[in-house]
Amino acid sequence: MSKIIIIGAGVVGSSIARELARYNADVLVLESANDVACGTSKANSGIVHAGFDAKPNTLKAKFNILGNAMFDRLSVELDFPFKRIGAMVLCFDEKDYPALEELYHKGEANGVKGLEILPGDKARELEPHISKEVVAVLRAPSSGIVGPYEMTIAFAENACVNGVEFLFNKKVTNVRKAEDMVVECADGTSYHADMVINCAGVFADEINNMACDKKMQIVARKGEYMLLDKTNGYLASHTLFQLPTKMGKGILVSPTTHGNILIGPTAHDMLDKENVSTTVDGLNEVYKMASMSVPELNKRMVITQFSGLRAHNVDGDFVIGESEVKGFYNVAGIESPGLTSAPAIGDYVAKDVAKIMNLESNPNFVPVREGIKQFSTMDDTQRAEIIKKNPLYGKVVCRCEVVTEGEIVDSINRPLGAKDLDGVKRRTRAGMGRCQSGFCTSRIMEILSRELGKDMTKITKFGGKSNVVIGRVKQ
Amino acid sequence: MIEKNLIIIGGGPAGLAAAKSAYDSGERDILILERENTLGGILNQCIHNGFGLHTFKEELTGPEYANRYVQQVLARNIEYKLGATVISVTNDKVITCVSEADGLVKYHAKAIILACGCRERPRGGINIAGSRCAGVFSAGTAQKLVNIDGYMVGKEVVILGSGDIGLIMARRMTFEGAKVKAVVELMPYSSGLNRNIVQCLKDFDIPLMFSHTVVDIKGKDRVESVVIAQVDEKLQPIMSTAQEIKCDTLLLSVGLLPENELAKFANVQLSNVTGGGVVDDKMMTNVEGIFQCGNVLHVHDLVDFVSEESELAGKCAVDYINNGKTESDYVELQTSGGVRYVVPQKISRKVDTGELKLKMRVANVFKNRRLVVEVDGEEIFSKKRPVVAPGEMETITLKADQLDKVSKGQSVVVCLKEV
Ligand SMILES: Cc1cc2nc3c(=O)[nH]c(=O)nc-3n(C[C@H](O)[C@H](O)[C@H](O)COP(=O)(O)OP(=O)(O)OC[C@H]3O[C@@H](n4cnc5c(N)ncnc54)[C@H](O)[C@@H]3O)c2cc1C
Ligand SMILES: Cc1cc2nc3c(=O)[nH]c(=O)nc-3n(C[C@H](O)[C@H](O)[C@H](O)COP(=O)(O)OP(=O)(O)OC[C@H]3O[C@@H](n4cnc5c(N)ncnc54)[C@H](O)[C@@H]3O)c2cc1C
Numbered sequence: 102m103s104k105i106i107i108i109g110a111g112v113v114g115s116s117i118a119r120e121l122a123r124y125n126a127d128v129l130v131l132e133s134a135n136d137v138a139c140g141t142s143k144a145n146s147g148i149v150h151a152g153f154d155a156k157p158n159t160l161k162a163k164f165n166i167l168g169n170a171m172f173d174r175l176s177v178e179l180d181f182p183f184k185r186i187g188a189m190v191l192c193f194d195e196k197d198y199p200a201l202e203e204l205y206h207k208g209e210a211n212g213v214k215g216l217e218i219l220p221g222d223k224a225r226e227l228e229p230h231i232s233k234e235v236v237a238v239l240r241a242p243s244s245g246i247v248g249p250y251e252m253t254i255a256f257a258e259n260a261c262v263n264g265v266e267f268l269f270n271k272k273v274t275n276v277r278k279a280e281d282m283v284v285e286c287a288d289g290t291s292y293h294a295d296m297v298i299n300c301a302g303v304f305a306d307e308i309n310n311m312a313c314d315k316k317m318q319i320v321a322r323k324g325e326y327m328l329l330d331k332t333n334g335y336l337a338s339h340t341l342f343q344l345p346t347k348m349g350k351g352i353l354v355s356p357t358t359h360g361n362i363l364i365g366p367t368a369h370d371m372l373d374k375e376n377v378s379t380t381v382d383g384l385n386e387v388y389k390m391a392s393m394s395v396p397e398l399n400k401r402m403v404i405t406q407f408s409g410l411r412a413h414n415v416d417g418d419f420v421i422g423e424s425e426v427k428g429f430y431n432v433a434g435i436e437s438p439g440l441t442s443a444p445a446i447g448d449y450v451a452k453d454v455a456k457i458m459n460l461e462s463n464p465n466f467v468p469v470r471e472g473i474k475q476f477s478t479m480d481d482t483q484r485a486e487i488i489k490k491n492p493l494y495g496k497v498v499c500r501c502e503v504v505t506e507g508e509i510v511d512s513i514n515r516p517l518g519a520k521d522l523d524g525v526k527r528r529t530r531a532g533m534g535r536c537q538s539g540f541c542t543s544r545i546m547e548i549l550s551r552e553l554g555k556d557m558t559k560i561t562k563f564g565g566k567s568n569v570v571i572g573r574v575k576q
Numbered sequence: 577m578i579e580k581n582l583i584i585i586g587g588g589p590a591g592l593a594a595a596k597s598a599y600d601s602g603e604r605d606i607l608i609l610e611r612e613n614t615l616g617g618i619l620n621q622c623i624h625n626g627f628g629l630h631t632f633k634e635e636l637t638g639p640e641y642a643n644r645y646v647q648q649v650l651a652r653n654i655e656y657k658l659g660a661t662v663i664s665v666t667n668d669k670v671i672t673c674v675s676e677a678d679g680l681v682k683y684h685a686k687a688i689i690l691a692c693g694c695r696e697r698p699r700g701g702i703n704i705a706g707s708r709c710a711g712v713f714s715a716g717t718a719q720k721l722v723n724i725d726g727y728m729v730g731k732e733v734v735i736l737g738s739g740d741i742g743l744i745m746a747r748r749m750t751f752e753g754a755k756v757k758a759v760v761e762l763m764p765y766s767s768g769l770n771r772n773i774v775q776c777l778k779d780f781d782i783p784l785m786f787s788h789t790v791v792d793i794k795g796k797d798r799v800e801s802v803v804i805a806q807v808d809e810k811l812q813p814i815m816s817t818a819q820e821i822k823c824d825t826l827l828l829s830v831g832l833l834p835e836n837e838l839a840k841f842a843n844v845q846l847s848n849v850t851g852g853g854v855v856d857d858k859m860m861t862n863v864e865g866i867f868q869c870g871n872v873l874h875v876h877d878l879v880d881f882v883s884e885e886s887e888l889a890g891k892c893a894v895d896y897i898n899n900g901k902t903e904s905d906y907v908e909l910q911t912s913g914g915v916r917y918v919v920p921q922k923i924s925r926k927v928d929t930g931e932l933k934l935k936m937r938v939a940n941v942f943k944n945r946r947l948v949v950e951v952d953g954e955e956i957f958s959k960k961r962p963v964v965a966p967g968e969m970e971t972i973t974l975k976a977d978q979l980d981k982v983s984k985g986q987s988v989v990v991c992l993k994e995v
Contacts, residue, residue: 276723381813400703404698405700481682484680488676490682492676495676495678496661497611497661500661512802536695536698538698538717539698539716539717540695543717543725547931558727561710562797563710566797568710569710569729570822571731572727573720575752
């Protein structure tokens with residue numbers, strides 16, 4: 102059987118893996134982190150862009166529009182959170198009105214449906230908390246929001262049950278062409294394949310440059326965010342962008358699929374591609390700019406901050422296709438709208454690779470995946486029923502998000518299950534609420550320790566040396 | 577639906593004291609719902625000495641103090657459920673509770689006492705920038721890992737915030753062989769008890785740096801260092817004073833917040849100063865028959881005061897079950913001149929509890945002041961205080977004859993004045 106290696110288990114690698122599972126091939130995903138969705142796919146705005154922002158006739162525009170249209174079906178098929186809530190681009194100054202119209206026309210050229218320009222007062226009827234300064238908005242009803250890591254995990258799980266193999270803590274250090282393609286990892290192992298697909302996010306240039314003479318350069322551009330408590334969810338019902346001006350691209354204010362409010366991101370180029378720390382200046386900028394859109398924002402309601410790195414290709418567009426080296430395929434420079442595009446990229450790349458390699462379709466492919474049953478969103482009848490079936494659903498572990506032991510055990514034991522605290526958090530939301538895991542950390546560590554048969558001192562926050570405790574206390 | 581006269585949510589010191597006192601006031605149909613597997617609340621992890629000096633006139637550890645109340649509840653055969661988490665409360669007093677043993681159960685109660693305690697303010701709540709690596713804990717989480725679970729959280733520690741839990745953890749970590757390099761406090765004073773500063777820091781030569789904060793956390797997998805800096809009068813960091821301290825652990829003791837998610841479901845009015853409910857002198861909230869006491873109402877410095885306040889709530893809840901709501905005319909208490917809040921926030925004219933205790937916290941450290949209660953500009957109470965500080969709760973006891981001077985429509989102000 103043909104062998105395919107995918108480097109990187111972000112949303113792009115995972116989507117391609119899932120689509121390739123539709124064919125008879127031996128697919129292996131190599132990921133340097135301890136879990137899927139540990140790179141950019143876990144820290145972004147989570148917007149399913151309508152597509153008015155992308156430059157017409159680029160890959161970004163094409164995959165954005167195609168991807169956006171796939172979300173309604175896909176989110177049901179793979180059971181991940183998605184809501185088509187619409188977006189508004191806020192214009193604060195009459196002088197910038199032409200730029201708003203230009204955006205409208207760009208959207209039309211890209212094929213975005215339902216766009217309309219509304220005067221400020223009309224916009225405030227729909228969004229009562231936006232600033233009095235807003236003079237007009239561009240409204241895009243087809244914009245949506247998605248749980249980015251839930252989506253990535255869903256792709257990966259579905260790929261896994263359909264036979265794709267995932268290996269973690271496999272940092273690729275070399276890719277070379279011999280008789281077939283050889284992929285070498287930092288731990289000394291190496292793997293052979295007929296086709297290598299590079300989905301390494303901000304490191305996709307390094308992977309490309311290992312295999313190809315035609316070099317690539319990807320700049321990591323950091324975006325910082327703040328997340329507000331759910332009680333502030335009433336502040337916005339659309340994703341609220343600011344009209345890009347000479348002052349910059351602006352900061353968005355958006356609901357998340359779980360009802361929090363997200364504000365951000367900044368945009369600063371980084372030399373260190375692993376640096377996802379937040380900064381005082383960055384967070385101040387986020388707060389100040391976001392308050393221009395929604396003046397009522399209150400810093401005291403912030404429950405956490407984070408940042409992600411855009412994989413910005415200096416040439417501007419996505420790079421998708423087999424490189425000059427046969428058997429080496431790039432899916433690189435996938436910055437925003439990468440999340441939106443991921444389903445369409447997965448579909449396109451799998452079909453393209455299948456054609457190149459003459460793959461036959463896999464008759465046993467199961468497209469449907471069922472997620473973890475979420476206690477917090479059930480009604481009381483469903484709750485009573487599930488506790489009867491599995492009493493662990495009666496034990497609430499995370500108070501703030503009302504996550505039960507039943508869900509945590511499921512998150513650990515399902516295909517590609519959680520292995521660390523962050524893994525449990527992203528799969529169940531335990532620890533994501535207002536207390537940010539103050540109460541449940543030790544309980545979740547105990548459950549991980551019990552289910553994985555691992556000592557408490559070996560339990561990590563996110564793999565590597567991120568151990569939570571360092572040993573026993575003195576006796 | 578199961579009918580009960582009184583349901584108490586939370587089996588910590590507040591819930592236990594309320595239950596005991598409700599029983600002693602004649603009520604027999606009482607149920608305590610507690611989500612943990614033991615009674616006693618947060619005290620179970622506070623294994624240090626210093627509890628109970630007021631109540632029992634002796635120094636007990638947290639678990640010992642809790643156990644005194646647990647024994648009193650057991651002796652009275654008061655019904656309680658463990659591992660039972662209340663997930664909602666409505667304003668018509670329907671409680672939804674889930675547990676492994678009983679599944680989902682709905683109760684209806686004539687009166688409810690919310691005694692759910694508090695939680696710690698997390699890192700996100702104070703916007704510290706930096707790496708999101710392992711090794712950053714709230715002090716209470718570290719306290720649980722060390723004291724209950726028996727695991728060390730780190731070797732070299734910096735503590736941000738000088739709240740009591742942080743101070744106590746500085747000593748605890750030192751006992752366990754860790755090096756506590758500094759306690760860093762944003763304000764020019766501590767929010768903890770003075771006795772804890774002496775016994776937990778001074779006795780171990782741990783530096784306490786006022787008007788400083790953490791501006792960066794460094795480290796890839798686990799904390800490798802933190803950067804601290806002095807702050808100006810507006811509490812903004814002065815970056816030229818930044819210094820890096822090598823450490824593997826950062827503990828945060830930056831404030832406690834009443835756990836009021838359930839109260840919100842029931843439309844209980846909350847104070848944006850205390851974060852707890854707005855109550856009258858019978859500890860009743862704006863929702864008839866729903867009472868609050870302990871840390872869910874306002875964060876206490878000493879558990880003795882929690883017990884005292886909760887005994888009052890228990891007694892008043894029984895009074896409500898038997899006689900309904902007897903009072904409707906309230907006088908709202910106002911604060912000024914450095915008093916940040918006062919609990920209760922409103923009092924009824926007829927006070928059948930005899931004397932009335934007002935509890936309050938001040939907004940800053942003040943020297944040589946008087947705590948004063950004024951009715952329409954006339955002082956009805958005054959008490960000299962050489963020093964008052966935000967970390968220590970102040971109490972005023974008003975006698976019946978002083979209260980007689982208060983009637984509807986008057987303005988009652990609690991304030992600090994120069995001596
Ligand atoms: C601030 C910000 C906001 C954004 N907002 C949006 C948005 O609202 N809507 C939208 O559509 N898109 C958005 N995006 C873009 C979107 O998040 C990305 O396009 C998408 O997540 C990229 O996915 P990926 O799989 O390519 O990258 P990643 O998720 O980074 O995955 C790459 C993976 O490769 C692994 N890897 C790297 N090097 C190696 C190696 N040597 N060996 C093995 N594994 C390796 C990494 O560990 C990582 O898991 C945003 C991006 C940023 C940064
Ligand atoms: C981490 C921490 C450390 C502390 N250390 C000290 C100290 O060293 N010294 C000191 O004097 N004071 C300390 N305090 C303050 C101390 O908590 C109080 O003095 C006292 O314990 C408060 O009593 P309580 O009953 O109001 O709250 P708690 O003791 O917190 O009890 C509340 C109880 O309610 C339960 N509960 C809450 N919600 C629900 C629900 N929905 N369903 C069922 N049950 C529920 C909780 O599980 C808990 O057992 C500390 C507080 C904290 C948070």
